[in-house]
Amino acid sequence: MTRLVKIFDEHRPMVRGKGYFGRYRQLFEIVRRRSPKKVTLEAISEYVFNLKERYPNEGFQLRKTQVNGRTYYVIDKKSRKRLPSGKLKQVSNRVPIYVDLERQEFYVPKWYLKNRKRLANYIIMRTLGALGVSTVRYLGNRG
Numbered sequence: 001m002t003r004l005v006k007i008f009d010e011h012r013p014m015v016r017g018k019g020y021f022g023r024y025r026q027l028f029e030i031v032r033r034r035s036p037k038k039v040t041l042e043a044i045s046e047y048v049f050n051l052k053e054r055y056p057n058e059g060f061q062l063r064k065t066q067v068n069g070r071t072y073y074v075i076d077k078k079s080r081k082r083l084p085s086g087k088l089k090q091v092s093n094r095v096p097i098y099v100d101l102e103r104q105e106f107y108v109p110k111w112y113l114k115n116r117k118r119l120a121n122y123i124i125m126r127t128l129g130a131l132g133v134s135t136v137r138y139l140g141n142r143g
Contacts, residue, residue, distance in 0.1 A: 024141045077091055
Protein backbone atom coordinates (compact mmCIF):
# COMPACT_ATOMS: atom_id res chain seq x y z
CA MET A 1 0.00 0.00 0.00
CA THR A 2 1.48 3.29 -1.11
CA ARG A 3 1.10 6.25 1.24
CA LEU A 4 0.98 9.41 -0.84
CA VAL A 5 1.83 12.90 0.41
CA LYS A 6 0.12 15.86 -1.23
CA ILE A 7 2.56 18.43 -2.60
CA PHE A 8 1.96 22.05 -1.47
CA ASP A 9 -0.47 21.04 1.33
CA GLU A 10 1.16 18.21 3.29
CA HIS A 11 4.66 18.87 1.98
CA ARG A 12 6.29 22.22 1.23
CA PRO A 13 9.25 21.53 -1.06
CA MET A 14 12.44 23.50 -0.38
CA VAL A 15 15.57 23.51 -2.54
CA ARG A 16 19.01 24.74 -1.54
CA GLY A 17 21.24 26.50 -4.04
CA LYS A 18 24.36 28.59 -4.17
CA GLY A 19 24.92 32.09 -5.44
CA TYR A 20 27.85 34.29 -6.37
CA PHE A 21 30.13 31.49 -7.58
CA GLY A 22 29.17 29.19 -4.73
CA ARG A 23 30.05 31.59 -1.91
CA TYR A 24 26.55 32.06 -0.54
CA ARG A 25 23.96 29.48 0.32
CA GLN A 26 20.47 30.23 -0.86
CA LEU A 27 17.11 28.73 0.02
CA PHE A 28 14.18 28.49 -2.39
CA GLU A 29 10.62 27.33 -1.80
CA ILE A 30 8.56 25.70 -4.54
CA VAL A 31 5.06 27.22 -4.48
CA ARG A 32 1.96 26.80 -6.61
CA ARG A 33 1.50 29.56 -9.19
CA ARG A 34 -1.33 32.01 -8.62
CA SER A 35 -2.97 30.99 -11.87
CA PRO A 36 -1.44 27.62 -12.78
CA LYS A 37 -1.98 25.97 -16.13
CA LYS A 38 -4.54 23.20 -16.11
CA VAL A 39 -2.59 19.99 -16.44
CA THR A 40 -3.99 17.64 -19.08
CA LEU A 41 -3.08 14.13 -20.10
CA GLU A 42 -1.71 15.53 -23.35
CA ALA A 43 0.60 17.93 -21.48
CA ILE A 44 1.92 15.12 -19.28
CA SER A 45 2.38 12.82 -22.29
CA GLU A 46 4.28 15.53 -24.15
CA TYR A 47 6.50 16.17 -21.12
CA VAL A 48 7.35 12.47 -20.76
CA PHE A 49 7.93 12.17 -24.52
CA ASN A 50 10.42 15.07 -24.34
CA LEU A 51 12.19 13.39 -21.42
CA LYS A 52 12.43 10.15 -23.40
CA GLU A 53 13.90 11.99 -26.39
CA ARG A 54 16.37 13.95 -24.29
CA TYR A 55 17.44 11.04 -22.06
CA PRO A 56 16.81 7.82 -24.03
CA ASN A 57 18.78 5.58 -21.66
CA GLU A 58 16.93 6.63 -18.48
CA GLY A 59 13.65 4.78 -19.10
CA PHE A 60 11.10 7.51 -18.39
CA GLN A 61 7.50 6.37 -18.55
CA LEU A 62 3.94 7.50 -17.98
CA ARG A 63 1.62 4.98 -16.43
CA LYS A 64 -1.91 4.91 -15.11
CA THR A 65 -2.57 3.42 -11.67
CA GLN A 66 -5.20 3.19 -8.96
CA VAL A 67 -4.43 3.98 -5.31
CA ASN A 68 -7.22 3.82 -2.72
CA GLY A 69 -9.85 3.83 -5.46
CA ARG A 70 -8.56 6.97 -7.19
CA THR A 71 -6.96 7.11 -10.62
CA TYR A 72 -3.53 8.67 -10.98
CA TYR A 73 -1.12 9.20 -13.85
CA VAL A 74 2.43 8.57 -12.71
CA ILE A 75 5.52 10.22 -14.17
CA ASP A 76 8.26 7.74 -13.36
CA LYS A 77 11.43 5.98 -14.38
CA LYS A 78 11.77 2.24 -14.72
CA SER A 79 12.93 0.71 -11.45
CA ARG A 80 15.62 -1.47 -13.04
CA LYS A 81 18.21 -0.77 -15.69
CA ARG A 82 20.15 -3.28 -17.79
CA LEU A 83 23.91 -2.69 -17.79
CA PRO A 84 26.07 -3.34 -20.88
CA SER A 85 27.30 -6.51 -19.17
CA GLY A 86 23.71 -7.80 -19.13
CA LYS A 87 23.13 -7.51 -15.38
CA LEU A 88 20.08 -5.77 -13.96
CA LYS A 89 20.78 -2.84 -11.65
CA GLN A 90 18.31 -1.18 -9.29
CA VAL A 91 17.79 2.49 -10.21
CA SER A 92 18.29 4.76 -7.21
CA ASN A 93 17.59 8.20 -8.69
CA ARG A 94 13.87 7.86 -9.35
CA VAL A 95 11.01 9.68 -7.66
CA PRO A 96 7.54 9.02 -9.07
CA ILE A 97 5.10 11.93 -9.19
CA TYR A 98 1.42 11.02 -9.04
CA VAL A 99 -0.97 13.40 -10.84
CA ASP A 100 -4.70 13.51 -10.13
CA LEU A 101 -6.09 15.20 -13.23
CA GLU A 102 -9.62 15.57 -11.84
CA ARG A 103 -8.58 17.55 -8.78
CA GLN A 104 -5.37 19.01 -10.25
CA GLU A 105 -3.39 17.67 -7.27
CA PHE A 106 0.12 16.22 -7.17
CA TYR A 107 1.51 13.57 -4.85
CA VAL A 108 4.79 11.85 -3.99
CA PRO A 109 5.14 8.57 -2.07
CA LYS A 110 6.01 9.21 1.57
CA TRP A 111 9.02 6.88 1.41
CA TYR A 112 10.84 9.14 -1.04
CA LEU A 113 10.29 12.25 1.09
CA LYS A 114 11.58 10.39 4.12
CA ASN A 115 14.64 8.74 2.55
CA ARG A 116 15.51 10.91 -0.48
CA LYS A 117 14.16 14.33 0.41
CA ARG A 118 16.67 16.47 -1.52
CA LEU A 119 16.25 14.46 -4.70
CA ALA A 120 12.46 14.43 -4.32
CA ASN A 121 12.30 18.20 -3.85
CA TYR A 122 14.52 18.78 -6.89
CA ILE A 123 12.42 16.50 -9.09
CA ILE A 124 9.21 18.14 -7.83
CA MET A 125 10.67 21.56 -8.71
CA ARG A 126 11.70 20.50 -12.23
CA THR A 127 8.57 18.49 -13.09
CA LEU A 128 5.89 20.83 -11.76
CA GLY A 129 7.77 23.84 -13.11
CA ALA A 130 7.86 22.30 -16.58
CA LEU A 131 4.13 21.56 -16.41
CA GLY A 132 3.44 25.22 -15.51
CA VAL A 133 2.07 24.47 -12.05
CA SER A 134 4.78 25.78 -9.73
CA THR A 135 7.34 28.51 -9.45
CA VAL A 136 10.30 29.13 -7.18
CA ARG A 137 10.28 31.74 -4.41
CA TYR A 138 13.58 33.01 -3.03
CA LEU A 139 13.74 32.89 0.77
CA GLY A 140 17.17 34.40 1.32
CA ASN A 141 20.81 33.58 2.00
CA ARG A 142 20.38 30.67 4.36
CA GLY A 143 20.11 26.92 4.21
